[in-house]
Amino acid sequence: GAVVSQHPSWVICKSGTSVKIECRSxxxxxxxxxxxxxxxxxxxxxMATSNEGSKATYEQGxxxxxxxxxxxxxxxxxxTVTSAHPEDSSFYICSTRDWxxxxxxxxxxxxxxxx
Amino acid sequence: xxxxxxxxxxxxxxxGASLELRCNYSYGATPYLFWYVQSPGxxxxxxLKYFSGDTLVQGIKGFEAEFKRSQSSFNLRKPSVHWSxxxxxxxxxxxxxxxxxxxxxxxxxxxILP
Numbered sequence: 001g002a003v004v005s006q007h008p009s010w011v012i013c014k015s016g017t018s019v020k021i022e023c024r025s026x027x028x029x030x031x032x033x034x035x036x037x038x039x040x041x042x043x044x045x046x047m048a049t050s051n052e053g054s055k056a057t058y059e060q061g062x063x064x065x066x067x068x069x070x071x072x073x074x075x076x077x078x079x080t081v082t083s084a085h086p087e088d089s090s091f092y093i094c095s096t097r098d099w100x101x102x103x104x105x106x107x108x109x110x111x112x113x114x115x
Numbered sequence: 116x117x118x119x120x121x122x123x124x125x126x127x128x129x130x131g132a133s134l135e136l137r138c139n140y141s142y143g144a145t146p147y148l149f150w151y152v153q154s155p156g157x158x159x160x161x162x163l164k165y166f167s168g169d170t171l172v173q174g175i176k177g178f179e180a181e182f183k184r185s186q187s188s189f190n191l192r193k194p195s196v197h198w199s200x201x202x203x204x205x206x207x208x209x210x211x212x213x214x215x216x217x218x219x220x221x222x223x224x225x226x227i228l229p
Contacts, residue, residue, distance in 0.1 A: 042221070042222075093158050106159040106160075109156070
């Protein structure tokens with residue numbers, strides 16, 4: 001199945017700074033990637049669907065200007081948390097849908113801690 | 116409305132005992148069904164999936180699941196659990212169309228007693 005990587009695996013930043021998280025599809029050209037947020041002991045919450053070469057589609061309640069998504073190539077999507085605040089601290093997971101197997105695969109996640 | 120229900124938030128079993136995690140779904144069409152496992156601080160790993168055909172599917176790590184259309188269920192089973200199986204398990208359903216969302220259950224946390 002598709003192999004998905006994320007970088008960094010964890011990041012600590014000061015309140016007010018911006019943080020960029022990269023998601024790469026290593027062996028598959030992903031026209032669509034998904035970004036999820038997961039709070040402790042909870043399920044995944046879809047934030048946005050990232051489409052290569054076009055604007056991302058955000059879920060209701062997710063601030064577009066807060067969570068900037070760029071999907072500039074078939075193997076890379078980035079999520080930038082702008083002006084991060086402590087409430088943005090969370091576990092962020094990206095995912096890609098492998099059409100060869102009709103299956104969704106997930107990255108290892110990025111733990112963000114905003115101080 | 117489309118939904119996935121995992122009725123058990125926590126399950127505790129002894130090492131070597133059998134396991135069954137329940138999953139019920141509500142979906143308008145023939146669903147694609149998945150079970151994922153998440154270890155602490157990790158992403159989700161696919162255990163198995165069902166699209167069509169044999170309703171008993173085998174997955175990795177000795178897991179299997181059975182699709183029962185009449186009960187709208189897709190329960191996950193393992194005959195003998197190992198301490199390393201302690202994790203969070205998510206059932207999911209989706210159409211696998213290009214941009215359609217996959218719907219997750221809330222998860223079941225599995226605890227293993229030595």
